[in-house]
Amino acid sequence: xxxxxxxxxxxxxxxxxxxxxxxxxxxxxxxxxxxxxxxxxxxxxxxxxxxxxxxxxxxxxxxxxxxxxxxxxxxxxxxxxxxxxxxxxxxxxxxxxxxxxxxxxxxxxxxxxxxxxxxxxxxxxxxxxxxxxxxxxxxxxxxxxxxxxxxxxxxxxxxxxxxxxxxxxxxxxxxxxxxxxxxxxxxxxxxxxxxxxxxxxxxxxxxxxxxxxxxxxxxxxxxxxxxxxxxxxxxxxxxxxxxxxxxxxxxxxxxxxxxxxxxxxxxxxxxxxxxxxxxxxxxxxxxxxxxxxxxxxxxxxxxxxxxxxxxxxxxxxxxxxxxxxxxxxxxxxxxxxxxxxxxxxxxxxxxxxxxxxxxxxxxxxxxxxxxxxxxxxxxxxxxxxxxxxxxxxxxxxxxxxxxxxxxxxxxxxxxxxxxxxxxxxxxxxxxxxxxxxxxxxxxxxxxxxxxxxxxxxxxxxxxxxxxxxxxxxxxxxxxxxxxxxxxxxxxxxxxxxxxx
Amino acid sequence: xxxxxxxxxxxxxxxxxxxxxxxxxxxxxxxxxxxxxxxxxxxxxxxxxxxxxxxxxxxxxxxxxxxxxxxxxxxxxxxxxxxxxxxxxxxxxxxxxxxxxxxxxxxxxxxxxxxxxxxxxxxxxxxxxxxxxxxxxxxxxxxxxxxxxxxxxxxxxxxxxxxxxxxxxxxxxxxxxxxxxxxxxxxxxxxxxxxxxxxxxxxxxxxxxxxxxxxxxxxxxxxxxxxxxxxxxxxxxxxxxxxxxxxxxxxxxxxxxxxxxxxxxxxxxxxxxxxxxxxxxxxxxxxxxxxxxxxxxxxxxxxxxxxxxxxxxxxxxxxxxxxxxxxxxxxxxxxxxxxxxxxxxxxxxxxxxxxxxxxxxxxxxxxxxxxxxxxxxxxxxxxxxxxxxxxxxxxxxxxxxxxxxxxxxxxxxxxxxxxxxxxxxxx
Numbered sequence: 067x068x069x070x071x072x073x074x075x076x077x078x079x080x081x082x083x084x085x086x087x088x089x090x091x092x093x094x095x096x097x098x099x100x101x102x103x104x105x106x107x108x109x110x111x112x113x114x115x116x117x118x119x120x121x122x123x124x125x126x127x128x129x130x131x132x133x134x135x136x137x138x139x140x141x142x143x144x145x146x147x148x149x150x151x152x153x154x155x156x157x158x159x160x161x162x163x164x165x166x167x168x169x170x171x172x173x174x175x176x177x178x179x180x181x182x183x184x185x186x187x188x189x190x191x192x193x194x195x196x197x198x199x200x201x202x203x204x205x206x207x208x209x210x211x212x213x214x215x216x217x218x219x220x221x222x223x224x225x226x227x228x229x230x231x232x233x234x235x236x237x238x239x240x241x242x243x244x245x246x247x248x249x250x251x252x253x254x255x256x257x258x259x260x261x262x263x264x265x266x267x268x269x270x271x272x273x274x275x276x277x278x279x280x281x282x283x284x285x286x287x288x289x290x291x292x293x294x295x296x297x298x299x300x301x302x303x304x305x306x307x308x309x310x311x312x313x314x315x316x317x318x319x320x321x322x323x324x325x326x327x328x329x330x331x332x333x334x335x336x337x338x339x340x341x342x343x344x345x346x347x348x349x350x351x352x353x354x355x356x357x358x359x360x361x362x363x364x365x366x367x368x369x370x371x372x373x374x375x376x377x378x379x380x381x382x383x384x385x386x387x388x389x390x391x392x393x394x395x396x397x398x399x400x401x402x403x404x405x406x407x408x409x410x411x412x413x414x415x416x417x418x419x420x421x422x423x424x425x426x427x428x429x430x431x432x433x434x435x436x437x438x439x440x441x442x443x444x445x446x447x448x449x450x451x452x453x454x455x456x457x458x459x460x461x462x463x464x465x466x467x468x469x470x471x472x473x474x475x476x477x478x479x480x481x482x483x484x485x486x487x488x489x490x491x492x493x494x495x496x497x498x499x500x501x502x503x504x505x506x507x508x509x510x511x512x513x514x515x516x517x518x519x520x521x522x523x524x525x526x527x528x529x530x531x532x533x534x535x536x537x538x539x540x541x542x543x544x545x546x547x548x549x550x551x552x553x554x555x556x557x558x559x560x561x562x563x564x565x566x
Numbered sequence: 567x568x569x570x571x572x573x574x575x576x577x578x579x580x581x582x583x584x585x586x587x588x589x590x591x592x593x594x595x596x597x598x599x600x601x602x603x604x605x606x607x608x609x610x611x612x613x614x615x616x617x618x619x620x621x622x623x624x625x626x627x628x629x630x631x632x633x634x635x636x637x638x639x640x641x642x643x644x645x646x647x648x649x650x651x652x653x654x655x656x657x658x659x660x661x662x663x664x665x666x667x668x669x670x671x672x673x674x675x676x677x678x679x680x681x682x683x684x685x686x687x688x689x690x691x692x693x694x695x696x697x698x699x700x701x702x703x704x705x706x707x708x709x710x711x712x713x714x715x716x717x718x719x720x721x722x723x724x725x726x727x728x729x730x731x732x733x734x735x736x737x738x739x740x741x742x743x744x745x746x747x748x749x750x751x752x753x754x755x756x757x758x759x760x761x762x763x764x765x766x767x768x769x770x771x772x773x774x775x776x777x778x779x780x781x782x783x784x785x786x787x788x789x790x791x792x793x794x795x796x797x798x799x800x801x802x803x804x805x806x807x808x809x810x811x812x813x814x815x816x817x818x819x820x821x822x823x824x825x826x827x828x829x830x831x832x833x834x835x836x837x838x839x840x841x842x843x844x845x846x847x848x849x850x851x852x853x854x855x856x857x858x859x860x861x862x863x864x865x866x867x868x869x870x871x872x873x874x875x876x877x878x879x880x881x882x883x884x885x886x887x888x889x890x891x892x893x894x895x896x897x898x899x900x901x902x903x904x905x906x907x908x909x910x911x912x913x914x915x916x917x918x919x920x921x922x923x924x925x926x927x928x929x930x931x932x933x934x935x936x937x938x939x940x941x942x943x944x945x946x947x948x949x950x951x952x953x954x955x956x957x958x959x960x961x962x963x964x965x966x967x968x969x970x971x972x973x974x975x976x977x978x979x980x981x982x983x984x985x986x987x988x989x990x991x992x993x
Contacts, residue, residue, distance in 0.1 A: 078570060085568045102568035111573065114580040129627055131588030134581040135682035142683075158569065165574055180568065226587075234628050379644020388643060456645035458654070460638040466653040472645055485641040496630050521636030529628035 070358050074366070076169040081106075084173045085180070091352045092181040095425060097345065099184040100199060101158040104176065112164050113137045115152050121324070122154055123206040125213040127229050153179035155187040155331070157199040170366045173359075177349040182342025189433050190337070192330035202327060209320045216313050228314050231533035232300065232321035237495055239300035239322035240329045262312035265305060295499040295514065299534070300325075302500050308509060309539035318537070333436045333491060340394015341432050347371060347395070377453060388488070396449050397440070401428055404446065411447055419444075437489035445482045447473075457484045462520075496523055498544070510541035517548045531558040589688070595620045596684065600692040604834075605968045615686050619679040694838050697978040713800040724795025733794035741792060745785050749778050808897040808929075809847040810839055811883050812865065815904040817854035817874040824936045827964060828903035829866050831934060834974050835901060836862075847896075849886055853879035855909075859886065876908045876944060877915040884923055893927050900924070900931040908944045917947040925955055932977050933961040 070087065071080050081104065092099070107115070117134035118124040154160040161179040163172050187193050217225045232239075296302045300322040304315050331338070350367055353359045377392040378384040401419070404412045405427050408420035419427055431444060456472040457480055471477030471484075487493050501514040511534070515523060523546060535542045535558045546554040589596060599618045648654075684692075720733055756775045763771055812832050816825065839846045850865035851857055854872030857879040883900065891898060908916070925931065933948055935941065941963070951959050962973045 078572070081570055082568075085570070089568065104568055104570045105573045106571070107573045107576075110578060111576065111580070117581050117584065126583050126587060128584065128587040128591045131581060131584030131586065132625060132680070134585055135588065136680070139682050162573075222587075226591075230627075237629060377643050379646075380642040381644065385644075388641070453643045454645040455641050455643055456648055457639065457641045460640070460656070462635045462637070465656070467656055469648045469650060469652040469654065470639070472648055472650055474650075477650060481641055484639050487639070488641060494632075496632060498630055517636065518632075519637035519639075521638065522633045524631040524633035526626070526628035527630060530630055533628070 068357075069360055071169055072360060074168040074170065076167070076172050078106075080169060081163075081172055081176070084169075085176055087353060087358055088173065088177050088181060088349055091349045092177075092185075092345070095345075095348070096429065097181050097185040098188060099159065099181060100156075100188055102176075102180040102184060103158040103160045104180060105160060105162050106165055107162050108165055109141075112152070112162060113141060115162055119328075120152055120154060121206055122156075122160060122203065123210055125210045125229075125320075126217075127226065127233075129233060151175040151179045153183045154202075155183075155193065155197060155199055155327075156202050159184040159187060159199070168366070170359075170363050171370070173353075173363075174346050174350065174367060174370065177346035178342045181349065182345040183338060185345075186334070186338050186341050186432060189429075190330070190334060190436075191434055192334060192436050196330045197327050205323065209324065212316060212320065216317065220313065225317070227536065228317050229321065231536045232318055234530045234533040235299050235303075235537075236321055236325040238498065239298060239325040241298050241301070242492060243297065258316060262315065265315060266312065269306070269308060291503050291505050292500060295501050297497075297499045298322075299498070299500060299513075303534075303537045306503070307538050310537065314537075330436075333438070333489070335390040336394040336397075336437045336489065337432065337435065337440050338394070339391045340396075340398045343371075343375060343391050343395040344398035344428075379454070388485075393449075393453070396452060397444055397446075398428065400446050400449050401431060401444060403448075409448075415446060416444075438486045441482065441489060442486040445485065447478045450478055450481055455481050455485065457481045493518060496521075501545075508541060509539075510543060511538050512543045512545065515544060515546040517546060517553070520548055522546065522554065528556050528558065531556055535559065589684070592620055592625065593692075595624065597692055597695070600689060601971055603689075604693060604971045614689070615684050616689050617681055618684055619681045622680050625680055690837065690841055694841060697838060697975065715798045716801045718797045718799040721795045721797045722791070722793070724797065728795045728797070730794045730796045734788070734792050737794060738788045738792035741789065742785055742787070746782050749782050753778050753782070807845045807847075807895060808839075808899060809849060809891050810835070811849045811851060811886075811898070811900040812836075813851050813853065813879045813883065813900065813902040814865065815854070815874060815876070815907075816852045816870055817907065818871045819874060819907040820905050824905050827936045827967060827970060828934075830967070830970050831903055831964070831974065832866070832901070834970065838974075838978070847891075849883075851879050851882055851886075853882075857882040874904075874907050874909055875912050876902075876904065877912050877919055880916055880919045880924060884919070887924075887927060897929045898927055899929055902931070902933045904933070904935060904944070905937050906935045906939075906942045906944055908942070910943075913943040913947045916944065917951060920951055920959075921954065925951075925958055928958060931959050933959075934973065934977075935961065935963040936965075937963065938965045 070083050085102075085104070113134060115122070116137045117130050119130075119133070124130060151164075152162045159180065161175065161184075163175055167175065187197075187199060193199075213225060213229075292302070292306075300318055303310070304318040304322065307315075310318070350359070350364075354361075354364050375389070375392045375395045377389050378386075402424045404416055404419050405422050405424035408416070413420045431440065435443060450473045454473055457470045457477070458467050459470045460467045471480040473481065497516045497518065498513055499516075500511065502512040504510045504512075513534075523544075527544065531542050531544055542558045544556040545552050546556075596618050599620075600616060603616050720730060753775065756771050756778070760768065760771055760775075812835065814825075814828050814832065820828075836848060839848060848862070850860050850862060852860055852865055852870075853874075853876070854870065855875045855878065856872075859882065860868070879902070887893075887898060920931065935945055945961070945963075948959075948961050952961055960977055962977060964970055964973055
């Protein structure tokens with residue numbers, strides 16, 4: 067077949083041709099995708115997209131402006147390049163291509179985003195169960211309009227305050243232990259009023275001040291509320307905060323729902339990038355094998371590909387943690403290797419995987435895991451050796467950091483377990499839950515923090531509690547537990563202010 | 567299936583609103599930074615943007631997270647010679663390097679300020695916020711360049727460039743409906759009848775149908791009397807014409823530093839006027855023993871020295887006012903900078919000149935004295951003036967570069983704010 071293009075300049079016709087060829091190859095590998103919407107944008111539009119954390123339509127808030135100024139400054143000073151692409155989990159799947167990119171980069175981005183990420187969004191179980199790609203854009207439009215209306219009615223400052231407080235808690239706005247219903251814009255709108263009314267009724271019941279019958283007042287064992295601890299703080303606020311207006315509850319809900327939309331992305335970085343990188347690598351190599359691209363194209367491609375998957379060592383000045391592209395790509399390739407040409411070691415470690423059909427095994431891995439379980443399941447001794455991974459324990463009660471395991475026979479499992487924990491959100495974020503509300507007393511809200519390996523909360527916690535206090539309206543306590551022992555208590559408002 | 571869309575033509579500045587909100591939220595910080603920058607900058611340098619730094623702590627968005635301490639386990643790449651059981655000395659505080667920090671916190675050390683750029687416009691905006699020329703009265707509807715075109719409805723007549731396409735099409739559409747309604751109704755009837763008709767009736771019906779359709783086709787799509795035109799009317803705009811007299815002492819007693827401070831004050835003033843008022847004249851008068859009207863370049867940059875007779879400048883100012891700026895049309899302001907030296911006995915002449923001749927014509931006159939010595943005769947006379955004409959006359963002294971901007975702000979504060987301040991002071 068003839069080479070598609072020689073020059074490094076892109077045109078719309080060429081993008082279309084490359085897209086057709088890439089789609090053909092992607093299909094032959096069974097990549098199932100949403101339709102693609104490829105948008106060509108300028109670099110300043112890319113900065114806008116950055117600032118709105120990848121949401122194509124966002125409500126207005128100063129924190130996005132701060133992000134924008136930050137990106138703008140970094141870009142203007144040349145401290146950071148802009149990503150070549152941003153892709154949005156929606157149906158159709160929106161991918162942004164920058165006009166500055168060369169033809170090769172556009173082809174790479176199409177393969178990476180429009181077929182790699184896109185098929186991941188469509189098929190990974192987390193995305194399937196937590197997000198609804200077809201309605202996210204509608205929902206964002208609804209959210210933007212709702213918040214703009216609130217600003218008009220209640221003043222921008224009031225709305226900003228609520229948003230500030232919700233943003234402080236947005237990592238605590240998802241149900242971690244049960245599956246959610248995907249969001250749907252149409253239903254949201256229809257049910258919004260109904261919900262507002264319903265909640266008010268529920269609340270009135272919960273906060274009823276008319277004395278109950280004697281029997282229940284007499285029992286000293288008053289049932290705790292909530293009856294079980296709640297990890298979804300924003301949900302709890304939305305449903306139970308005594309003083310919020312209906313519109314404020316709706317804003318809490320919007321922040322919560324958008325946080326939920328991003329929840330799968332936070333848990334599948336390594337896999338998602340690894341998957342997309344694996345496929346752009348495979349697809350572009352196929353293009354070359356079929357004679358569709360030139361050697362110059364391939365050299366340029368390999369240059370940018372190898373910088374994307376570079377992993378600096380821990381003592382390098384460029385080190386900034388483990389590169390999800392590098393780790394993900396290495397693991398995806400390794401799965402293929404184990405399937406196609408397993409060594410004795412692989413057969414011992416992965417008896418089911420070794421020798422199986424690589425394509426279906428890879429699809430299975432992509433569909434059914436998140437980073438934590440993916441690493442736990444698939445990180446092989448080969449990859450651990452290639453990355454020279456080692457595992458250290460930093461105990462503040464000991465005067466030195468200890469090397470607990472390295473890339474050898476005794477260490478593989480420990481390294482793998484620990485690395486998997488890096489990607490476990492419930493280990494990376496403090497475990498904080500609503501424990502009790504003093505329903506019959508001062509209406510104060512108590513949170514419990516269960517420490518993980520004695521790790522304390524950071525200094526921001528009091529600020530966050532102030533935000534929680536704003537939403538709740540009454541005193542808020544946070545008890546930090548190490549096992550059964552309370553090691554720290556924060557109370558907002560502080561004691562000096564209270565009337566007690 | 568892929569859709570390729572060119573979004574490059576979409577509007578710019580999607581983030582403008584959010585950026586504005588950020589700036590509004592941190593107004594206090596930015597104002598402070600602008601004020602600091604103004605006193606540090608050189609004069610040629612007033613009109614550009616500025617890097618604003620805000621302490622990272624003030625703008626952080628708090629979130630729950632782990633603090634230091636407890637047991638931390640990490641996996642790192644690139645092991646070269648560690649073996650299990652090795653003990654590594656803990657890096658010094660912060661643990662920034664190597665085994666310690668890495669990606670742990672992105673709000674990490676080293677970045678203690680959030681720095682961003684504001685544009686020149688925003689810079690000036692903050693610089694001159696809440697300032698205005700005192701006692702500005704809208705004098706007259708001046709003759710020139712003060713018309714505004716306003717919409718004045720729709721007309722049947724006009725020139726092609728004023729054609730209102732939407733209105734024209736709307737009326738054409740209405741006309742077409744009106745002219746064809748009857749015929750179209752008949753067409754529908756015939757079509758319905760055609761199904762049942764036969765023989766000669768059928769032929770007659772078909773003929774009628776063709777005839778009707780020909781007539782319908784003859785209704786013109788657009789006709790002369792469909793055309794509608796926008797009409798516009800010129801509306802005179804009241805203008806605020808103001809003239810500002812800048813008076814500066816360039817005598818031998820003014821050294822380079824005091825001249826420089828005076829220059830900066832006037833430049834600030836000049837920028838302020840240019841920015842706030844469309845029609846503002848500026849007259850520069852420099853004086854030593856004699857006064858002379860000069861252009862801007864000469865006012866700030868030429869060198870000339872001699873004795874000091876302040877009244878010469880005031881006299882010249884009065885002449886120029888009489889000559890070119892009739893009080894009925896112009897708001898007149900004066901600003902004078904000096905080191906306070908004056909020819910003996912001249913100060914009382916200045917006092918009389920101002921009190922009797924000039925101040926009745928002027929809206930406002932301000933005097934700044936640049937000196938670190940004690941005040942002299944001129945100041946004492948001017949102080950009397952300030953007592954008598956509190957509204958229209960003000961005097962301040964400047965000792966150093968850093969005083970320029972605060973004094974400037976004080977002199978030109980919005981009237982309402984000023985009253986508030988004085989009331990507070992009164993309490």
